[in-house]
Each structure stands twice: as C-alpha cells, then as structure tokens.
Amino acid sequence: MExxxxxxxxxxxxxxxxxxxxxxxxxxxxxxxLGIVGGHDDAEDLAQEAFVRAYHALPKFRAESGFYTWLYxxxxxxCLNHLRTRRLRSYIGLERIEPVMPGPDEADAPVxxxxxxxxxxxxxxxxxxKQRTVFILRHFQGLPHAEIAKIMDRxxxxxxxxxxxxxxxxxxxxxxxxxxEE
Amino acid sequence: MMTRxxxxxxxxxxxxxxxxxxxxxxxxxxxxxxxxxxxxTEARAFSDALQKAQLLREPGADTWSRFLVGVxxxxxxxTRRIPLWQRRPVLIPVVATIxxxxxxxxxxxxxxxxxxxxxxxxxxxxxxxxxxxxxxxxTEEDYANLSELxxxxxxxxxxxxxxxxxxxTDELAPESEMDAPPLMDExxxxxxxDIEELLTKLTATRxx
Numbered sequence: 001m002e003x004x005x006x007x008x009x010x011x012x013x014x015x016x017x018x019x020x021x022x023x024x025x026x027x028x029x030x031x032x033x034l035g036i037v038g039g040h041d042d043a044e045d046l047a048q049e050a051f052v053r054a055y056h057a058l059p060k061f062r063a064e065s066g067f068y069t070w071l072y073x074x075x076x077x078x079c080l081n082h083l084r085t086r087r088l089r090s091y092i093g094l095e096r097i098e099p100v101m102p103g104p105d106e107a108d109a110p111v112x113x114x115x116x117x118x119x120x121x122x123x124x125x126x127x128x129x130k131q132r133t134v135f136i137l138r139h140f141q142g143l144p145h146a147e148i149a150k151i152m153d154r155x156x157x158x159x160x161x162x163x164x165x166x167x168x169x170x171x172x173x174x175x176x177x178x179x180x181e182e
Numbered sequence: 183m184m185t186r187x188x189x190x191x192x193x194x195x196x197x198x199x200x201x202x203x204x205x206x207x208x209x210x211x212x213x214x215x216x217x218x219x220x221x222x223t224e225a226r227a228f229s230d231a232l233q234k235a236q237l238l239r240e241p242g243a244d245t246w247s248r249f250l251v252g253v254x255x256x257x258x259x260x261t262r263r264i265p266l267w268q269r270r271p272v273l274i275p276v277v278a279t280i281x282x283x284x285x286x287x288x289x290x291x292x293x294x295x296x297x298x299x300x301x302x303x304x305x306x307x308x309x310x311x312x313x314x315x316x317x318x319x320x321t322e323e324d325y326a327n328l329s330e331l332x333x334x335x336x337x338x339x340x341x342x343x344x345x346x347x348x349x350x351t352d353e354l355a356p357e358s359e360m361d362a363p364p365l366m367d368e369x370x371x372x373x374x375x376d377i378e379e380l381l382t383k384l385t386a387t388r389x390x
Contacts, residue, residue: 019250026249031238040241044249051253052260113234120235139196140238167194171224177231178224 003067010058018058022051025068028141029075035136036079037086038125046082050075065150072151076133083129116177123173127166134159135166183207186218193221197229 001020009017029050034043053074061070124132130152137148145163149156171178184192189208192200200208212219 019254022250022253026246030241030245030249034238040245044241044245044252048249048252048256052256055253055257056260116231117235117237120232120237124237139232142196142199164191164194167228171228174228174231178227 004063007058007061007063007067011061018055021054021067025071026051028068029071032072032075032136032141033079035124035140036076036129036133037082038121042082046078047075050078053078069147069151072137073153076152080129080133116174119174119177120170123170126173127169131162131166131169134162135170138163186211186215189218190221193218193225195225197225 003021003024006017006021010021026047030043030047033046033050034040037043037046050071054071057074061067065073124135127135133152134148137143137151138145143151145156145159148163149159152159184204184207189211192204193208208218208222212222
C-alpha cells in the first residue's frame with residue numbers, strides 16, 4: 001500500500017495505518033538520526049520522537065510533499081535542535097561532547113580497522129551539522145540531491161555544494177586510507 | 183559522453199552509484215589523464231574506507247522489536263492531556279516566555295517570520311519548546327535563563343498571521359534590549375483557538 005493511502009487511512013481514524021508507517025520507516029529514520037547525532041541511545045530516542053511528532057501533526061498533513069520527505073524533515077529538525085542543545089550544554093559544562101557514533105566492536109576489530117573507524121567517526125562528527133546531514137542522506141541513505149533539496153528545503157545547487165565540501169573534508173581527514181598508502 | 187569537468191564532479195559522488203557506462207567512460211579517460219586516474223582511485227578508496235569503517239552499525243536486535251512499542255507508549259502518554267481550559271493558566275506564562283525569546287523581536291513579520299538569534303538564545307528557545315512539548319512546566323531556573331535574554335517585543339497578532347516561523351541560527355544577533363509591552367494582557371485576551379494556534383506554530387518553529 002502506498003504511503004499516501006496509509007496517511008489517508010490514518011486521517012480517517014485507522015491507528016493501524018500509522019503503525020504500518022512506523023514499521024516501514026523506522027530503520028531509515030533511526031539510521032538518519034544515528035548518522036547526524038551519533039550514539040545509539042540518542043538516535044533511538046530522536047527517531048521515536050520523530051514518529052510521535054508526525055503522529056500529532058499528521059491530521060493536518062496536506063500531502064504537499066511525500067510522507068517520507070516530510071518525516072525526514074521532522075527528523076532532521078529534531079536532530080539539529082538536539083545538537084544545538086548538546087553544544088550549549090557542553091559550553092556551559094553540563095555535558096561532554098564525545099564522538100559517539102559506534103564503530104565495529106573494538107575488541108574484535110583489527111587495529112587498523114579500529115583506527116580507520118575512529119578516524120572516520122571523528123571526521124564525520126567534525127563536519128558542520130548541515131553538511132553532515134547532507135552527507136548522510138546522500139552517502140548512506142542513497143538519496144539523490146534533488147530529493148535532499150526537497151527534504152532540507154534548499155535548492156539543489158546548495159545541497160550539491162554542501163555534499164562536495166563534506167566529501168573533500170572527509171577525504172582530507174582520511175588521507176592515507178583514501179590514497180591507499182596504509 | 184561526459185566532459186572532463188563532469189567526470190571530476192561525478193567522482194565526488196558515492197562510487198557505488200556509478201553506472202557501468204559511466205565507469206567505462208571514466209576508466210577510458212583515466213588511461214590518458216593522471217588527474218582523473220587519481221580522482222578515480224581516491225573515489226574508490228573513499229567508498230571502501232567508509233564501508234570498512236562500519237559507521238552505521240546495526241543496533242541490538244531488540245531495537246526494532248521495541249521501537250513501535252516505544253513510539254506508542256509516548257503517544258499514549260502525550261494524548262492523556264488535561265483540557266485546554268485547565269492548562270490555560272499555566273500555558274499563558276509559558277507561551278509568553280517563549281514568545282519573548284523567540285518571536286517578538288525587532289524583526290520582520292510577514293508570511294515567513296525570520297530573525298537572527300545567537301546560539302545562547304536559540305538554546306534557550308529550544309529548552310522552552312521542549313518544555314512546551316513535554317508539558318507546561320518551567321522551573322525558576324528556566325525563567326531566570328529566559329529573562330536574561332534581551333529582546334524587543336512586537337505583537338502577538340503578527341505571530342498569528344505568519345504562515346511559518348523560522349529562526350536563522352547561523353549568525354550571531356546583535357545585543358538588543360528588553361522593551362516589553364503588556365504581552366500578558368494580549369495573550370489573556372486570546373481565544374482558546376488562538377492559543378492552540380500559537381502553540382502549534384511555536385512547536386513547529388524551524389531552526390535554519
């Protein structure tokens with residue numbers, strides 16, 4: 001069943017239709033949140049929160065964009081707000097920000113792989129939040145630039161520029177691995 | 183056929199997204215062009231490195247099984263709400279406080295309201311929005327933090343007329359001074375419907 005049909009069913013009172021939407025998109029939304037904020041607990045919390053916000057806003061959803069575009073937008077806004085709050089808390093000493101995106105199980109991973117993973121995590125976390133978001137959407141979620149532009153309400157040229165900047169920074173940060181010298 | 187510039191740009195995209203035809207064209211170019219050869223090697227190595235790094239690892243098995251239950255539990259908790267008329271005495275000061283910070287500025291009102299805020303102000307607004315979303319409870323500390331922010335006050339009506347509220351977060355705002363008209367009176371005069379509308383807009387505020 002199409003998203004739009006499920007949305008209509010939910011708007012007509014079917015709670016089951018909403019459950020179907022959650023089951024359909026939970027993984028994409030979780031991985032999107034994980035990519036942006038890093039850390040399983042935060043990602044799970046924000047992903048669940050995105051669906052709760054969607055639940056309350058869906059009765060007024062006018063389908064001017066696709067459901068998943070709209071849901072991605074909610075998630076990204078939540079994640080960026082979360083990062084800002086975290087940054088402030090860190091600034092005033094309430095919280096330490098650490099690169100928390102999980103890598104391979106450290107104990108099991110070969111040293112080189114663990115190093116690569118740590119470097120990649122740190123480099124992605126160091127990207128400005130919007131660049132990081134565009135990079136996650138393009139590289140890990142495989143969305144085309146035009147779709148990302150719709151989700152982030154920006155023109156496609158800006159999205160491409162953000163993505164290319166992110167890639168260049170990451171390639172620089174991963175230097176030896178990318179050039180095949182290690 | 184792709185041009186040289188198109189190839190260089192294409193090689194910044196995820197390597198796996200290259201079609202067979204694109205790959206063939208690029209490999210042909212790489213035979214005679216060292217810069218393209220280098221870009222091709224780098225693109226392939228970059229994708230391989232990110233894949234090996236396993237950055238978006240599968241979470242524990244119970245994450246998916248408990249996900250829907252978690253969402254439903256939150257929805258149930260939030261929908262057990264007290265009637266608006268009972269919340270109103272508490273909501274009014276909360277809305278007023280958030281408006282002071284977020285909406286009522288020196289600013290530009292129109293179909294889209296945008297104003298530049300500093301990071302500190304934004305963080306406080308977010309704190310206010312979260313409190314609003316979770317339930318209308320502000321601590322004394324919250325009030326103290328919010329009241330430290332200097333803002334100029336315009337009108338509630340302008341907010342109600344705006345289609346969306348956007349807050350530009352990239353640039354620091356200049357210092358502004360507190361100059362509040364009788365905001366509480368204005369809010370108290372609003373109908374329940376307008377209060378609901380205001381809450382919807384505040385909780386839907388986009389931080390850009």
